[in-house]
Amino acid sequence: MDFLMIVISSALISNVVLSRFLGICPFLGVSNKIENATGMGFSVMFVVFMSTIITFVINKYLLLKSGIFNADLTYLQTIVFILVIATLVQLVEMVLKKYVKSLYKALGVYLPLITTNCCVLGVSLTVAGDNIKYPTLQHAMCYAFGTSFGFFLAINLLASIREKIEYNDIPKSFKGKPIVLITACLMAIAFFGFSNLNFGG
Amino acid sequence: MEENTRKSRKKVNTEVTNVNENEVKDNSQISNENIINQNEETNIEKKVLVEETETLVKSETKTESKDVKKEIKSNNVSKTNSDSNFIKIIYNGIIKENPIFVLMLGMCPTLATTTSLSNAIGMGIATTFVLLMSNFIISLLRNVIPEKMRIPSYIVIVASFVTVVQLLMQAYFASLYSSLGIYIPLIVVNCIILGRAESYASKNTVIDSIADGLGMGCGFTFGICLISIIRELLGNGSFYDIPIIPKDYNITIFILAPGAFLVLAFIIAIQNFLNNKNSTVKSNISCDFDCSNCDIHKGGNK
Numbered sequence: 001m002d003f004l005m006i007v008i009s010s011a012l013i014s015n016v017v018l019s020r021f022l023g024i025c026p027f028l029g030v031s032n033k034i035e036n037a038t039g040m041g042f043s044v045m046f047v048v049f050m051s052t053i054i055t056f057v058i059n060k061y062l063l064l065k066s067g068i069f070n071a072d073l074t075y076l077q078t079i080v081f082i083l084v085i086a087t088l089v090q091l092v093e094m095v096l097k098k099y100v101k102s103l104y105k106a107l108g109v110y111l112p113l114i115t116t117n118c119c120v121l122g123v124s125l126t127v128a129g130d131n132i133k134y135p136t137l138q139h140a141m142c143y144a145f146g147t148s149f150g151f152f153l154a155i156n157l158l159a160s161i162r163e164k165i166e167y168n169d170i171p172k173s174f175k176g177k178p179i180v181l182i183t184a185c186l187m188a189i190a191f192f193g194f195s196n197l198n199f200g201g
Numbered sequence: 202m203e204e205n206t207r208k209s210r211k212k213v214n215t216e217v218t219n220v221n222e223n224e225v226k227d228n229s230q231i232s233n234e235n236i237i238n239q240n241e242e243t244n245i246e247k248k249v250l251v252e253e254t255e256t257l258v259k260s261e262t263k264t265e266s267k268d269v270k271k272e273i274k275s276n277n278v279s280k281t282n283s284d285s286n287f288i289k290i291i292y293n294g295i296i297k298e299n300p301i302f303v304l305m306l307g308m309c310p311t312l313a314t315t316t317s318l319s320n321a322i323g324m325g326i327a328t329t330f331v332l333l334m335s336n337f338i339i340s341l342l343r344n345v346i347p348e349k350m351r352i353p354s355y356i357v358i359v360a361s362f363v364t365v366v367q368l369l370m371q372a373y374f375a376s377l378y379s380s381l382g383i384y385i386p387l388i389v390v391n392c393i394i395l396g397r398a399e400s401y402a403s404k405n406t407v408i409d410s411i412a413d414g415l416g417m418g419c420g421f422t423f424g425i426c427l428i429s430i431i432r433e434l435l436g437n438g439s440f441y442d443i444p445i446i447p448k449d450y451n452i453t454i455f456i457l458a459p460g461a462f463l464v465l466a467f468i469i470a471i472q473n474f475l476n477n478k479n480s481t482v483k484s485n486i487s488c489d490f491d492c493s494n495c496d497i498h499k500g501g502n503k
Contacts, residue, residue, distance in 0.1 A: 019458050021313035025392060028308065075368060078386045079360040086356055115352075116390045118309040125386055173474040174466075177305065181466035188459040 010146035018188040023119030037159035041152030052144035294416020301424035306392040312461035321429035329418025336414035
């Protein structure tokens with residue numbers, strides 16, 4: 001029940017894009033067509049899940065006071081995490097390109113973009129900074145899955161709305177980015193409806 | 202400059218391949234009109250590619266193309282007048298190529314930290330410091346770092362300075378640190394810093410890179426201060442924690458998440474309105490896929 005609560009709260013209640021503003025750049029940039037949005041959503045889910053596992057393990061066993069080095073090395077979190085994420089994305093891209101060509105074709109264009117995505121580093125830092133809420137690896141995995149699923153949901157919704165409003169009569173100054181931002185604003189207001197979703201205590 | 206055209210060429214290339222892939226996928230579903238529209242889009246984009254290779258200076262927005270022309274002029278002038286070039290680069294970063302309003306980079310901290318003016322100023326100063334120092338170090342080392350290892354080494358340099366800023370803030374500005382929260386370490390993945398390191402600091406001299414870092418940082422700070430003044434005034438009725446508008450007239454939505462999107466949307470719309478008013482010539486490339494109102498499209502086959 002704990003895990004379900006984590007997944008729902010990270011996916012819907014405090015949605016990573018609409019409520020915490022992590023990952024806005026691909027959210028606005030890649031959501032013009034549903035195929036692009038789906039590809040981006042899946043690659044974010046993949047990268048966030050894998051990088052959260054690795055950074056959680058590194059944080060727990062190397063950087064915390066209770067780890068191997070017996071010293072509080074949490075000030076190195078930023079540097080270590082971003083290097084791990086960059087290396088991981090590079091490795092994943094190389095492995096996919098060589099061994100799973102179909103998956104590379106579906107996700108491959110977006111993988112390098114995800115390195116500088118606030119979403120990935122944000123999730124890693126949140127999990128690492130909150131030992132009370134996410135004590136074990138299972139909790140961290142649930143949070144990562146929930147967050148990335150929330151991103152996937154938000155970007156697909158925005159892409160489907162964008163495809164529809166393409167045929168509308170938008171005022172000249174609002175064409176392009178402004179109407180997308182107003183749509184995102186309305187989506188964020190709609191997601192407020194989830195804010196009291198609190199079952200099971 | 203060449204990097205910009207190379208990048209925009211790459212973007213057009215990927216757009217062409219994307220449109221080609223979509224053509225193959227949607228053949229069975231979309232009506233003939235859409236297929237013809239997409240064909241014309243690829244033709245338009247191919248024409249644009251040819252135009253781009255012919256003329257050196259064509260970029261996506263009209264303002265960017267003006268900047269590149271000014272950069273050529275300023276590069277020619279710089280050999281004779283280095284002081285005014287310094288000021289020109291700073292001016293470029295604040296007004297002409299403002300990272301938030303023109304380049305549209307660094308949206309995450311813009312939307313997240315603009316709930317009050319004190320947060321915005323703190324974030325702006327932190328980002329300016331990191332941008333300045335990382336531009337300085339990267340342009341010092343630009344001939345030493347090998348080509349293939351650029352991105353990881355830039356990331357290490359930027360992350361070190363962000364850690365320094367984070368520790369300083371945690372020690373001396375504890376309240377600001379707790380209200381900015383997770384967005385201070387996220388300065389590392391701020392697109393502005395890596396973007397400027399990649400496109401400017403790795404190619405220009407130390408003094409120019411310092412000027413560019415200062416200009417971009419000031420432009421970013423100016424942008425987020427503007428947004429936060431609007432949001433705080435309308436949503437909280439205060440200006441830098443001094444209450445001005447009584448509580449009954451506060452529109453709370455501006456302090457919450459949707460308000461950020463709304464304020465940014467209106468600022469960009471006002472900017473578009475002013476740009477459209479000042480220009481009569483429509484740029485060929487910034488078409489926004491609005492084919493029915495496009496001047497290029499009207500001459501094609503329907």
